Amino acid sequence: MERRVVGIAMNGVTGRMGYNQHLVRSILAIREQGGLAAGDQVLWPEPVLVGRNEDKLRAIATRHGLDRYTTSLDEALAQPDVQIYFDAQTTQLHEKAITSAIEAGKHVYAEKPLAERLDVARELAAAADRAGVRTGVVADKLFLPGLRKLRRLLDGGFFGRLLSVRGEFGYWVFEGDWQSAQRPSWNYRTEDGGGITLDMFCHWEYVLHNLFGRVRSVQALCATHIPERVDEQGSRYAATADDAAYGIFELDGGAIAQINSSWAVRVFRDELVEFQVDGTEGSAVAGLRRCRAQHRSATPKPVWNPDVANPLDFRAQWSEVPDNEDFDNGFKAQWELFLRHLYADGPWEFDFTSAARGVQLAELGLRSASEGRRLEVPQL
Template identity: 70%
Template sequence: MTVKTVRIAMNGVTGRMGYRQHLVRSILAIREQGGLDLGDGTTLWPEPVLVGRRDHAVRALAERHGLDHWSTDLDAVLADPSVEIYFDAQVTSARVTAVRTAIAAGKHVYCEKPTATTLDDSLALARLARDGGIKSGVVQDKVFLPGLLKLRRLVDGGFFGRILSVRGEFGYWVFEGDWQSAQRPSWNYRAEDGGGITVDMFPHWEYVLHDIFGRVTSVQALTTTHIPQRWDENGKLYEATADDATYGIFQLEGGVVAQINSSWAVRVNRDELVEFQVDGTEGSAVAGLRNCRAQHRSATPKPVWNPDLPVSESFRSQWQEVPDNGEFDNGFKAQWELFLRHVMLNEPWRWDLLAGARGVQLAELGMKSSAEGVRLDVPELAL
């Protein structure tokens, strides 16, 4: 067995998502399993090079996990020919410049979404990668999670018949920061810093809808800021200039209608923080990130509307749990492994910077739709 080391510059791993999901539960988890078996007698060993702006934070992270390589000088790291891949989990406003620099240095690029704050910038990155012969990837984690994998299994198996609609509910109450600390950083609520739930979540909904049901062809959205003032990490009051809720209606290829509500100002009365209900002529399903329940046409009850009598049926008990039928790995790790195989073996890959640009496009059109009060077509993107 041959061991091949791949050095990965990981920028932004001092943040919550970059640290937990990408460093610990993906790259370090691959190392803990002994590397990634490429199937040709080679084991790929990922060697992270931690990059960040705060010297003490990056150093502490490296020491905590016994890692030898870290830096606050991104240019120096990218100038190192032994570094093959650049990963970016920084705040969105810092991403374009860093990814441009990485592409110019000849590094393959894997990054969080959104890839940019504007469609023009996101397309420019995709073109730069294409023209430079750079392999690129954008994190599109939700389609790798158990609940949506089960949902995809139902779609691929023809369970739904003709799919009619998709209804999604996402969100939770993010504390304002005065009497309880907020669960999200304050920049999320400042438009000038690239914040806003539409910019954050519409890229997710684009790839979920695109991968499972079909391309989004039109969007009508309403965005709003329900909580106009919040308190930052230092307890200072600030104005929330970005939207904290967005309500979207999407038309898909083939006529499927999707409605998805996203809010950081909603209290949860669901089994999971995000759930999608899919209704078709032959059956329906409700999928979260981990679980999926289904109801076939043959087992659908016949409720009767009567507001004068109490409900006598337990509607939830009439659905059947979709079995795991296998083991599911961490969704972020699963996509990391596919990207590494794409880089090393040139295996098929569709979640590139152009796919990331589609998410930015949908967010941009959603914001425009809300501002103008109109439904907008979503043109198909090409480089």
């Protein structure tokens, strides 16, 4: 098959997510497997590294045998073979860079959140439509092995009528004093685009929308549990952004979802994120990799009796949902879908309009917490 070189300007690859998941485990992994078959051609991604620190870019390029990097986005977008712009910068930097890429006629793929505000996200989607370029936003949670097994149960009608979804996400992010923090300090400053509601409600929107139904209403309580942290230079700073968000979501069809998100919680569960789904015919618990299920016919009949020790091992009564396939890296799997969408007209549903729905839910979640009331979610 004919080999087609696809230049990709990759902005933000000096950050953890941009480097590990997108450059190394996605684009370079596609090259290592010999490219990506798409119709009657093989796509060969050719990354052009973009960032603000030339020394870091040079080090990454040298480490991986690459020779194309620049601190000028305009220079990267002007290169004739660059057809795609990818953005993994902090959210506040998206609007200007993505607008430049759209004006240069490039397809755009971006990390979420697409923007801090709904009006900005919708304008980016409209600008891309006017320019005739295609867009995509990362929806990595849907490509996790655990959630792919959960989708298999949903597609097979395992649950019957869906009743509820309960999600738990998070872990303890150290304050940065006696142990270094696992997340950058900007995450905890509202003025820098931080906050767990903006970060995670964008994820929960596409998870709920694609697996269980459109979100019709939201009621949220947001908190800043740790009011002071220590940054990368060892200086104390006020944590002005929320580090925990507790949300209740009403879905089309009547099911209720409750999802807790926190960077101030210690983990007592099998994985850093877990969803329990309950239906009239069965239930399942899905995490990053595992999924366990319990059918109606195998459900035990516990009786409340606080005067005797519990005789049941509840975890042992659930069955493991088998892999039944090899699961590739979720970020890489979505990159491959996007590339096939661009060059072989493959299916695609994660465009900037879907990204705007995530920003909308985050915006309404923050407003709900501020006003102390339940809010309807208009359909976009």
